[in-house]
Amino acid sequence: MMAQLQEDKLNLAPKKFNMWIFIFTSFMFFAALTSGxxxxxxxxxxAINIILPQAFLYNTIVIALSSITFFIASRAAKSLEIGKQRLFLWITLFLGTLFFVGQIYAWGILIKMGVYFINPNASQSFIYVFTAMHLIHILAGLLLLSNTLYKSYRSIPQAKNLFNMQFSGIFWHFVDIIWIYLYVFLLLNQY
Amino acid sequence: MSTVAVHDHGVVHHEEGHGHHHKETFISKYIFSMDHKMIAKQFLITGITMAFIAMTLSILFRIQLAYPDKSFPLMETLLGRFAPGGRLDPNFYLSLVTIHGTIMVFFVLTAGLSGTFSNLLIPLQVGARDMASPFMNMLSYWFFFLACVIMLSSFFIQKGPASGGWTVYPPLSALPKAMPGSEGGMTLWLISMICFVASSLMGGINYVSTVLNMRTKGMDLWKMPLTVWAFFLTAVLGVLSFPVLVAGVVLLIFDRSMGTSFYLSDIVLNGKVMPFEGGSPILFEHLFWFLGHPEVYIVIMPAMGISSEIMSVNSRKPIFGYHAMVYSLIGITVLSFIVWGHHMFVTGMNPFLGGVFMITTLIIAVPSAVKTFNWLATLWRGNIRFKPAMLFAIGMVSFFISGGLTGIFLGNAALDINLHDTYFVVAHFHLVMGSAAIFGMLAGVYHWFPKMFGRLMDEKLGYLHFWLTFIGAYLVFFPMHFMGLDGVPRRYYAFTEFESMKRWLSVNVFITWAAIMSGMAQVAFLYNFVTSIFWGKKTTQNPWQANTLEWTAPVEHFHGNWHGEIPTVYRWPYDYSKPGAEEDFILQTTPLSETMSSNLPSDFEDNPVGLEAHSKWVTANRPNEEVK
Known part of the structure; x- marks a missing residue:
């Protein structure tokens, strides 16, 4: 209740709403790319005409895990277990970074397979476009998470802390879901 | 508990007294301002500047069209290598057309119109202290400013600005060697548009969020003025369609700079076969027009909202069919996403698909017509005050009708075979979205100038401005229909050199002089605008006797809009000339209990207690009328 009151005073609900609308714009962006x-x-x-490297599957598992660890962190934040919140945020950040590196590693495999970005068959170039545009979102997500983590070490009101968690959480779960969407989309279009 | 109370007090205090307790510096007040009213003014002034630049460009290419053989030494002095020997360079002509279109559509009628009036009116009319995120709002303006600077800077690079048309279709835009404008100019165009989209999204997200979350007490959606409805739906359109343009532009950048083949195939450039294979330029058209068509509604819907409000205020009548007006805006919003194919009828599209797009296009005429009839019915037997703002609002309706009718021709896939890419199209969209939206914007400037600057604009100059612009715009664009029917193609440097089109030269001269006249009229506006900011007559708080919330806020500006509590809203915004009322307007903040003599049973929907009180009052005060 107190947190709710403070949230209203700090004008946080509309800010959270802003994030939801941003997610709609982002969704439209990826919808446009896949429609393209x-x-x-x-x-x-x-058609793509290749079998996607296994690395993408491992990365998918990593990013799904990071969503779960983030969920645990936000549960901890709600019950005021700040230590646990920080620990799981660190794990989430680590998994996110791992995903980032993993995607670039997957590009390396694609190149070894002879699937280049500059390619007369642009459906293969699209793999790079999807992943690169998604990585930009991952980068933004990592920055948001770092900000939340950094702020949790400063003494900020619980309302603000919860807000930070929700704000970055909405985005982090979204980029996770978008990756799963892109991955399934690519799997369905392998041939 | 006590700590919470103290803390709450501190926050409230901070919000309400911002302007009074913090000494604002010049930079935080005028440059990096986070106050929505200042940001609105920044958008307006930047928008007007861009509009004058775009207008100057248009007059330059009109002179070329009217006098293709004449040389103007002055032109060489002014433009240098772009006009060798006093005659426009053909490539520069194409740049002028391209940049005129880009600036007008995006920088003036999207950012200048939505940016100004959404920023000014959304918080003031829904009763909020500022936007959901004032910081993002500030960023929105500065990204827009950056986009303007980058776009204009392309005039100062060696090969000149982008020149492939404002739609930047590949392959022309994707191959830097295709034409001079496709080199650095095109790159700057793309960078500028990315900044612009970022600005537009940040603005749009804020507008949607503010309307949905920050309305004052009593302001439910059906008590919002039509302006707010229009800005809200415009923002929704922008938020959903601009990302699609970004997707198209990103792929275009890859094709241009990295050598991918998303849009390119089978290209032979200067006798050399290029390595691109398998790309589809039609893909770009799909991505572009999926934004491009909603974009024209992004341009016209704020103008519609503004005109609705102004026509109701100045007819001293409720807007006719408030609900129908809202539903038709919603209808336009939804339909605008499924009509983009009508820009591509002649791209080799499956005729069946063309038929589908034709049907959706013609359906969108229905909500548009609903709005038109409602405007006319609002005027009908109104107590009309012909203020300059009112004239511009009526002008907007006039252009919307005369330009909209030709839309029905162009929406037919079969007729479009003849009419596409001719001056008929130019005439159509310059009337229906160009002139109409500009008139809506000017109406808004005249109407809300007192709200923005605390002073009134000069009316006599306003009338001069209106009549010259109104007549001028028709003289410019009406003859173009006939040129188009004769098959005169758009974007040509000197089509009158063709034997079959020679006879149109005299019409071109006529149009050019009409354009110069309309241009001169804008100077009257500029003079009026600038001098009124400094020396105009001081305004009263509610100069037009309007009902909406912004006129309950004090004339002087401070961050937070209202001293003390934000007013509560009790009624819809269109109670003008209500029978039985003391005055011909009742502010939205007047409770029904203060207007017993003018209340109607329909004012008490979902309010049985109020209805009972109302019927009691009626039986007590005017039993005779009940019998009648």
Whole structure:
């Protein structure tokens, strides 16, 4: 109740709402890219024509795990277990970074397979576009998480701490879901 | 508990007394301001500056069209290598057309219009102290400013600005060697647009969030003025469609700078076969027009909202069909996402698909017509005050009708085979979204100038401005319909050199002089605008006797808008000339209990207690009328 009151005073609810709307814009962006892919492959009967490297699957597991650890961290934040919150935020950050590195590693594998970004078959270039644009979102997510973590070491009111958690949480879960969407989309279009 | 109370007090105090207790520096007040009213003024003045630049560009290319053989030494003095020998360079002509379109559509009619009036009116009309995120709002302006600077800077690079048309279709835009404007100019265009989209999204997110979260007590959605409805739905459109443009532009940047083949295929450039394969330029058109079509509604809907409000205030009548007005705005918002294909009828699209887009396009005429009839019905038997703002609002309706009718022609896939890429299209969109939206914007400037600057604009100059612009715009764009029907193509440097189109030269001269006249009229506006800011007559708090909340806020500006508590809203914003009321307007903040003589049973929907009190009052005060 007190947290709710303070949230109203600090004008936090509309800010959280801003994040939701941003997620809609982001979603439209990826929807546009994947629709572009469909128009492209539909028009000239191109397809990706490769089997996606296993690395993408491992990365998917990593990012799904990071969503779970974030969930644990926000549960801890709600019950005022700041130590546990920090620990799991650190784990989330680590997993997020691992995902970032893993995606770049997956690019390396693609290049070894002869699947280049600059490619007469642009449906293969699209793999790079999807992952790169998603990595930009991951980067933004990592910055948000770091900010939340940093602020949790400063003495800020609980309302503010919870807000930070929710604000970065909405985004972090979203980039996670978007990756799963992109991965499934690519899997379905392998051939 | 006591600590909470103290803390709460501190916060409230901070919010309400911001302007009084902190000494604001010049930079925090005028430059990096986070106050929505100052940001609105920044948007307006930047928008007006960009509009004058774009207008100057248009007059330059009009002169070329009217006098293709003449050389103007002055032009060489002013433009240098862009006008060798006093005649416009053909490539520069294409740049002028491109940048005129880009500036007008994006920088003036999107940012200048939505940016100004959404920022000014959303918090003031829904009863909020500021936007959901004032910081983001400030960033929104500065990204817009950056986009303007980058766009204009392309005039100062060696090869000149982008010149592939404001739609930047590949392959022209994707191959830097294709034409001079496709080199550095195109790169700057793309960077500028990325900044612009960032600005527009930050603004839009704020507008949506503010409308949905920060309305004052009593302000439910159905008590919002139509302006706020229009700005809200415009922001929703922008938030959903601009990301799609970004996706298209990102792929275009990859094609340009990295050599991918998203849009390129089978290209032979200067006799050399390029390595691109398999790309589809149609893909870009899909991505572009998925934004591009909602964009035209992003341009016109704020103008519609502004005109609705101004016409109701100045007719001293409730807006006719308030609910229908809202539902038609919603209808336009939804339909605008499924009509983009009508820009692509002749791209080799499946005729069946063309038919689908034709049907959706013609359906969108229905909500548009609903709005038009409602405006006319609002005027009908009104007690009209022909203020300059009112004239511009009526002008907006006029242009919307005359330009909208030709939209029905162009929306037909079969007729479009003849009409596409001719001056008929130019005439159509300059009337329906160009002139109409500009008139809506000017109406808004005249109407809310007292709110923005605390002074009134000069009315006589306003009338001069209106009539010259109104007549001028029709003289410019109406003859273009006939040129288009004759097959005159748009974007040509000197089409009158073709034997079959020679006869249009005289019309071109006529149009050019009409354009110069309209341009001169804008100087009257500029003079009026600038002098009124400093020396205009001081305004009263509610100069137009309007009902909406912004006129309950004090004339002087401070961060927070209202001293003390934010007013509560009790009624819809259109109680003008209500029978039985003492005055011909009742502020939204007047409770029904203070207006017993004018209340109607319909004012008490979902309020049985109030209805009972009302019927008691009626039986006690005017039993005779009940019998009648």
């Amino acid at each position: 892919f469909i128009v492209y492959t539909g028009g000239k009967a191109h």
